[in-house]
Structures are given as structure tokens and as C-alpha cells.
Amino acid sequence: MVPPLGKHGDDMQPQVRGALIEAARVTLRRMLVSDLVATPADLAAHAPNEPHAIVRLSGGIDGHLTVSIPEATGSRMHAMLTGRPRAAREDVLDLIGELASTIAGRALTTLQVAHPSIGTPGSRESDVCMAAGTEHIRLRCHSDFGEFRMELEYAAPFDDTLQIGMRRIRARESADGPVREVAV
Amino acid sequence: MKALIADDSATMRRMVRSVVQQLGIHEIAEASDGAEALCAAGRSDYDLVIVDREMPRHDGVGVTARMRAAGCTAPIVMLSALDDAPTTRSAMDAGVDTYVTKPFSLDVLYQRIRETLGAHGASG
Numbered sequence: 001m002v003p004p005l006g007k008h009g010d011d012m013q014p015q016v017r018g019a020l021i022e023a024a025r026v027t028l029r030r031m032l033v034s035d036l037v038a039t040p041a042d043l044a045a046h047a048p049n050e051p052h053a054i055v056r057l058s059g060g061i062d063g064h065l066t067v068s069i070p071e072a073t074g075s076r077m078h079a080m081l082t083g084r085p086r087a088a089r090e091d092v093l094d095l096i097g098e099l100a101s102t103i104a105g106r107a108l109t110t111l112q113v114a115h116p117s118i119g120t121p122g123s124r125e126s127d128v129c130m131a132a133g134t135e136h137i138r139l140r141c142h143s144d145f146g147e148f149r150m151e152l153e154y155a156a157p158f159d160d161t162l163q164i165g166m167r168r169i170r171a172r173e174s175a176d177g178p179v180r181e182v183a184v
Numbered sequence: 185m186k187a188l189i190a191d192d193s194a195t196m197r198r199m200v201r202s203v204v205q206q207l208g209i210h211e212i213a214e215a216s217d218g219a220e221a222l223c224a225a226g227r228s229d230y231d232l233v234i235v236d237r238e239m240p241r242h243d244g245v246g247v248t249a250r251m252r253a254a255g256c257t258a259p260i261v262m263l264s265a266l267d268d269a270p271t272t273r274s275a276m277d278a279g280v281d282t283y284v285t286k287p288f289s290l291d292v293l294y295q296r297i298r299e300t301l302g303a304h305g306a307s308g
Contacts, residue, residue: 029287030287095195098193105266105267109267115270
């Protein structure tokens with residue numbers, strides 16, 4: 001059941017969370033042939049020293065997505081994508097950056113925001129142009145390769161464009177069934 | 185045949201390279217950002233260009249527009265995580281032949297590149 005859209009960012013969070021989970025699920029399925037189960041979790045964006053990537057996104061919602069993947073899990077993913085059995089930390093960071101930007105782009109596309117844009121991934125907050133966010137979505141993700149985490153921090157201006165996008169999503173959900181927030 | 189792959193992700197370049205090699209193209213140059221891609225395009229002619237849209241130092245749309253302005257007639261395949269109509273339109277207007285949305289499977293990428301080469305009367 002999709003909650004009604006209100007006038008504050010809080011009310012959009014179910015749709016944004018749904019779009020993020022859907023984006024991650026499709027990305028893992030198509031690129032890594034892996035299932036994904038995502039559950040809300042009260043976690044930091046990344047564990048100390050854990051490989052992670054931060055991607056700026058804008059257009060209707062402004063914020064940044066952090067994807068954090070343990071090195072062993074990232075190494076297995078990298079092997080699946082490239083056929084190389086061993087991956088250096090730099091390779092894992094590159095892979096995570098690609099996953100993060102793909103997930104961010106797909107989520108923005110799903111939300112049908114105006115003028116969507118994603119930045120190039122970095123691993124330090126100083127590497128990317130950070131947007132201050134007021135909303136947080138933190139997810140623990142279980143894949144065939146192991147667990148990882150995602151955090152989307154964003155500010156959602158209440159504008160007509162985003163409302164139109166949300167209405168389209170709700171209309172599509174009515175026709176096709178709701179977006180699954182936990183996908184197996 | 186010669187191909188140019190421009191993507192800031194080394195992982196993606198490796199994946200795309202494997203697909204291009206499956207198509208029988210083994211002379212492949214790589215660029216890790218838009219400026220490198222333009223340099224590579226200025227040094228040599230290519231029969232196929234695969235360019236990421238989201239890259240530092242000139243995005244894929246800018247690279248495509250400059251390559252076309254310089255007379256490049258090779259088929260250009262753009263990879264992008266964004267799939268909204270204005271974004272895809274700007275890519276096509278710049279001179280992109282085929283727009284492939286991420287995430288994609290390697291099978292899909294293989295098929296789309298093959299179709300693009302076929303439409304240009306070239307085959308891998």
C-alpha cells in the first residue's frame with residue numbers, strides 16, 4: 001500500500017525508498033545475476049575502512065547515495081563481472097562506484113524527476129559535491145555475494161515536477177501492483 | 185576494425201572490452217575520461233565508439249558532439265544510468281546512434297552493439 005503524498009519530504013520517503021530498492025534489485029539482477037533482499041536498518045553509511053562510494057544525485061531530489069560493500073563481497077562481485085579471480089582494493093572501489101552510480105541513475109529515472117543528474121563517484125565526502133540532506137534512508141542489503149549497505153541522504157523540495165512523477169508512479173503501481181520493498 | 189571505449193570505470197571498460205572482443209574486434213583503445221577520449225579520437229579513426237555518458241572532463245554527450253563536429257562518422261553507442269526522455273534526446277541530438285541504459289546484461293550490450301554495427305553496414 002502506497003501512502004498518500006503529502007507536502008513534506010517525510011511523505012515521499014516510501015516512494016523514494018521503493019525506487020531505491022527497485023534500482024538496487026534490478027542492478028544486481030542484470031549485472032551480477034543476483035537476488036537482493038533489502039531491509040531498513042539503523043546503520044552508519046559505511047563501517048570504518050570499508051570500501052564505499054558516494055554519488056551525488058540531483059533533479060527533484062538533491063542528495064547523495066553511499067554504497068558500502070565489504071572487500072571480500074566486492075571482490076566476489078568483481079570476479080563475476082570481469083572474470084578476474086583476484087581484485088585489488090582499487091578494483092573493488094571502482095566496482096562499487098559503478099554500482100552506486102547505476103543504482104542512483106535508475107532510482108532517479110524511476111522517480112521521473114525533472115532534469116535528473118548524477119555525479120561521478122568518489123569515496124570521500126570531499127571528492128564529491130555534497131548536497132545537504134534532511135531525509136535518510138538506510139538499507140541493509142543481502143545479495144548472493146554477501147551483505148552490503150546503502151544510505152541515501154536527500155532533501156526533497158516539494159515541487160510540481162516531483163508531484164507529477166509521484167503521481168505517475170502511483171498510477172503505474174495501481175496498474176501493475178505495488179513496488180515491492182523487500183524483493184526476493 | 186578498431187574500437188574506442190571511453191568510461192571512467194575500469195570495471196566497465198573490462199566488461200565492454202570483453203563484449204567488443206566477442207564481436208571480433210581486437211584493436212581496442214581505452215579512455216578513462218572525456219578529455220582522454222577526445223585525444224584518442226584526434227589521434228586515430230575508429231569503426232566503433234562506446235562512450236559512457238557520466239564521465240569527468242567532458243561527459244559523453246560533449247564528447248560525442250565534438251567527435252561529430254570533427255567529422256567522426258563511426259557508430260557511437262552511449263552507456264548511461266539515466267533513461268529520461270530529455271537526457272536520451274540530448275544524446276541522440278549530439279550524434280549518438282544507440283543509447284543503452286544501465287544496468288544491462290552483457291548479452292543485451294552485445295546485441296545492441298551488433299545491431300548498431302549492422303545498421304552501419306559494418307560487422308564485427
